[in-house]
Amino acid sequence: MESATIEQAWERYATSGRTPRRDVNAAGQATWFNWTSHQDYGPDETILGPLTDRSVLELGSGTGCNLAHLTTRGAHCTGMDVSPTQNAKARERWGHMPGLAFITGEALEFLTATDETFDVVYSVFGAHWFTNPDMLLPLVRKRLSAGGVYAFSNTAAEDVPPLGPKAAVTRFDFTRATWEFTLRSHGLHNVHVEVLPPPADGGQRTGLAVGRT
Structure with missing residues (x-):
């Protein structure tokens, strides 16, 4: 699929009136990491390992909330998203934070063009879920430093209906x-994939995977 078509699809998503993340979570924190679609539920950023002075790339960073949290843990962070509107929202809310940059681009094109390497690459319901892994993973592997971490989450396969024939992605x-x-x-290597159950009040399960170079 052409990147222009992908951008149009995610621009529609970005402008669909979705509720922004809350100013604080249940613990009163202004930034936090969430792998699931459920509020205040599931594992946190510790899955990614040590973060101080580590270079981090998020594929499909959306409004930047997870990535902003990682900067508070000492990481140097880059967010990549195909939607200009999402990046504008991210810069408006988090652009004041040092060590944090947002780039507009499509995942395969960005990973092909950049010569940067990263200690951590991850995707939360983002580009990983919507990009052919046989095309994406070789590029991620090339851009990961020795001992680097790749992680992603998405709704568990059994819990989502198939996309219709007219789906844009x-x-x-x-x-x-x-x-x-x-x-x-x-x-x-050291690949670990698990399916997280939903919280007690129900909802969809989350698939969470971690691998290392």
């Missing part, structure tokens, strides 16, 4: 076993 809804095989086949 493609979604890669793999099972846990398929993700494990795919990550290992593209040179990632």
Whole structure:
């Protein structure tokens, strides 16, 4: 799919009137990390390992809330999103924070063009879920430093309905076993994939995967 078409699809999503993340969470924190679609639920950024002075790239950074939190942990962060509107929202809310930059671009094009390397690359319901992993993972692997971490989350494959024939994007809804095989086949090691149950009040499950170089 051409990047212009992808941008149009995510621009529609960005301007669909979605509620922005709250100013503070249940613990009273102004920034926090969330892998799931449920508020104040699930694991945090510690999955990514040590963050102080580490270079971090988020693929599909949206409004930048997760990435902004990582800067408070001492990381040097870059957010990449195909939607200019999402990046504008991210810069408006978080642009004052040092060590944080937002770039407008499509994931495959950005990873192909950049010569930067990163200690951590991750995606939360973002570009990983909507990009062919056989195209994306070799580029991620190339851009990860030795000992680097790649992680992503998305709704568990069994919990999402198939996209319709007229969908503007493609979604890669793999099972846990398929993700494990795919990550290992593209040179990632110590791969761990799990399906997180929803909170007690219900909702969809979350697939969470981590691999290392």
